[in-house]
Amino acid sequence: MATVRLTPGVVLVTVPDRGLAVRTPDGTFLQVNTGTVDEAALLAHLTDGGPASPELAGLARAFEEAGYTTRTPAPAPLGGRTVVVLGDAGLTGPLTRCVRDAGATVRHDLPDTPDARTAVVWCLDRPAPEGIWDRADTLPAHGAAWLRCHREGAHAWLEPLACAPGDVTSADVRLRRLAATPAHRELAAYWAGSATPDEGPPHTEASAALTAALLTGDLLAWAAGAPPAVRRRLRRIDLRDLTVTEHPVLPVPDVAPLDTRR
Missing domain, CATH: 3.40.50.720 (NAD(P)-binding Rossmann-like Domain)
Known part of the structure; x- marks a missing residue:
């Protein structure tokens, strides 16, 4: 299975006293409700391919469905040309x-x-x-x-x-x-x-x-x-x-x- 990674242009931001936020490619910030999932574990999974517990896997799936993560490498824009x-x-x-x-x-x-x-x-x-x-x-x-x-x-x-x-x-x-x-x-x-x-x-x-x-x-x-x-x-x-x-x-x-x- 391919490693999950953040979609190019998507950034996770740790906001003091407010937890995690997603910065989308167009510059919009969205707050992340991690529930019972440890924020450090989520960051490790989405940035370094760290292991995922069942709870973390569900949250990671929500990121993927929203288009903020991908399992395929980004194609080179002039690849094949x-x-x-x-x-x-x-x-x-x-x-x-x-x-x-x-x-x-x-x-x-x-x-x-x-x-x-x-x-x-x-x-x-x-x-x-x-x-x-x-x-x-x-x-x-x-x-x-x-x-x-x-x-x-x-x-x-x-x-x-x-x-x-x-x-x-x-x-x-x-x-x-x-x-x-x-x-x-x-x-x-x-x-x-x-x-x-x-x-x-x-x-x-x-x-x-x-x-x-x-x-x-x-x-x-x-x-x-x-x-x-x-x-x-x-x-x-x-x-x-x-x-x-x-x-x-x-x-x-x-x-x-x-x-x-x-």
Whole structure:
């Protein structure tokens, strides 16, 4: 029989002169009436797998029925998933640690035939060169998840997670950003490399850790079903003060080719 343990997020609190209380994952405190059961024995049973008397077993069963204990180990949130991490080492290092800690298998090469349990994350500590992500933009059409970020000067851009046909790709983000600025010619030239080298400020350990955490959060959302809000969210980190701003973004619909006869 599996050992009973507290459900993740549930905490038992010993309150002076009031006995035990349960802190639920949402932060609510509930007082526990232990009756004739010794509080120390209950704590030992629920935290260390200590023995249970018949009276204690009944109280422990009530905890289990309420969902405050479980007999199965908590699954790793990215268990059974493969995350391909590509890009610059200052960002891929912390991201690799985060996704491995969440249970994912990490690779550093783009697979020929990605599947629905594979995510590709590409991180650049510099502007994204023209065309670098064209092939990866096709990943969602095959069911794989696609996530990317890059830096432009003092700003890091985290683009929306794409995991299904019709989701926002890097090409969509570029078109939307060009449409949103009067300096679209200048921005297009900047992306095309017609500029002096973009030397900084580069990512710091703090901004890289923040970027890795936000990307990992998107991967956890993907593993849990990826709601539309995650797949329509463009984020920008100001590397000078670590301020994060969000902007909604939609895919660009296909249009008929322009009739050159007119």
